[in-house]
Amino acid sequence: xxxxxxxxxxxxxxxxxxxxxxxxxxxxxxxxxxxxxxxxxxxxxxxxxxxxxxxxxxxxxxxxxxxxxxxxxxxxxxxxxxxxxxxxxxxxxxxxxxxxxxxxxxxxxxxxxxxxxxxxxxxxxxxxxxxxxxxxxxxxxxxxxxxxxxxxxxxxxxxxxxxxxxxxxxxxxxxxxxxxxxxxxxxxxxxxxxxxxxxxxxxxxxxxxxxxxxxxxxxxxxxxxxxxxxxxxxxxxxxxxxxxxxxxxxxxxxxxxxxxxxxxxxxxxxxxxxxxxxxxxxxxxxxxxxxxx
Numbered sequence: 001x002x003x004x005x006x007x008x009x010x011x012x013x014x015x016x017x018x019x020x021x022x023x024x025x026x027x028x029x030x031x032x033x034x035x036x037x038x039x040x041x042x043x044x045x046x047x048x049x050x051x052x053x054x055x056x057x058x059x060x061x062x063x064x065x066x067x068x069x070x071x072x073x074x075x076x077x078x079x080x081x082x083x084x085x086x087x088x089x090x091x092x093x094x095x096x097x098x099x100x101x102x103x104x105x106x107x108x109x110x111x112x113x114x115x116x117x118x119x120x121x122x123x124x125x126x127x128x129x130x131x132x133x134x135x136x137x138x139x140x141x142x143x144x145x146x147x148x149x150x151x152x153x154x155x156x157x158x159x160x161x162x163x164x165x166x167x168x169x170x171x172x173x174x175x176x177x178x179x180x181x182x183x184x185x186x187x188x189x190x191x192x193x194x195x196x197x198x199x200x201x202x203x204x205x206x207x208x209x210x211x212x213x214x215x216x217x218x219x220x221x222x223x224x225x226x227x228x229x230x231x232x233x234x235x236x237x238x239x240x241x242x243x244x245x246x247x248x249x250x251x252x253x254x255x256x257x258x259x260x261x262x263x264x265x266x267x268x269x270x271x272x273x274x275x276x277x278x279x280x281x282x283x284x285x286x287x288x289x290x291x292x293x
Contacts, residue, residue, distance in 0.1 A: 046082035056289040166192040204279035225268030226260035
């Protein structure tokens with residue numbers, strides 16, 4: 001009897017230990033970061049939906065879209081509205097970075113493995129990744145942010161500098177014309193339209209593929225919506241960060257056994273699929289309009 005009880009207790013202990021170690025989830029993004037990204041991609045989609053019809057206003061699909069929403073004047077209103085929201089989100093992000101970096105002294109935001117600032121390892125990863133594509137070497141071991149994620153991140157800063165400033169210059173032309181020659185407004189118009197078109201094409205092709213359509217993420221990378229990824233997925237996608245957290249003992253503090261909520265995953269699948277569909281549709285329509293013009 002005692003042996004049976006001992007065996008049962010050992011079996012239960014083994015089951016509990018196995019259950020505790022079965023599935024753990026790495027917390028990659030905070031709630032605030034996820035909300036900020038939601039504002040970013042929703043306003044970007046809004047700017048694309050309203051800006052591209054203005055850019056290709058003589059296309060049949062642009063004219064029909066304008067007719068549905070109440071004319072090109074209404075489209076311009078919603079375009080400016082999305083631009084303001086995106087600007088607020090961008091300034092919120094920059095303010096948070098400055099606060100964490102200079103008030104809370106989190107200097108790792110500006111340099112090191114947890115930073116989005118490019119470093120020598122990114123150049124090594126690019127070279128090694130090309131070799132891996134050609135079957136000439138092993139897959140690079142990425143850290144917290146891969147080189148293409150850093151490229152996407154800094155593209156937003158470039159976009160806010162070129163597209164944002166040129167857009168506000170045209171919006172408040174009487175004010176800016178006090179300081180710059182009138183011909184510069186024409187330059188702003190060209191910069192705004194061409195850079196915005198380039199940004200849209202990049203997001204709807206390269207970014208969509210790198211984030212969602214890669215074999216390891218297809219059909220949707222859920223982490224930006226749920227904030228969590230399984231330990232197995234974490235170890236496969238970012239082995240260098242996984243190793244570092246294990247060695248420094250930080251892994252347990254950044255993981256949880258609470259799985260992402262099912263409704264959130266389903267919502268993310270539907271929302272993400274709609275965004276990808278909108279993106280590809282706009283991509284095809286703008287390519288047709290661009291080459292026809």
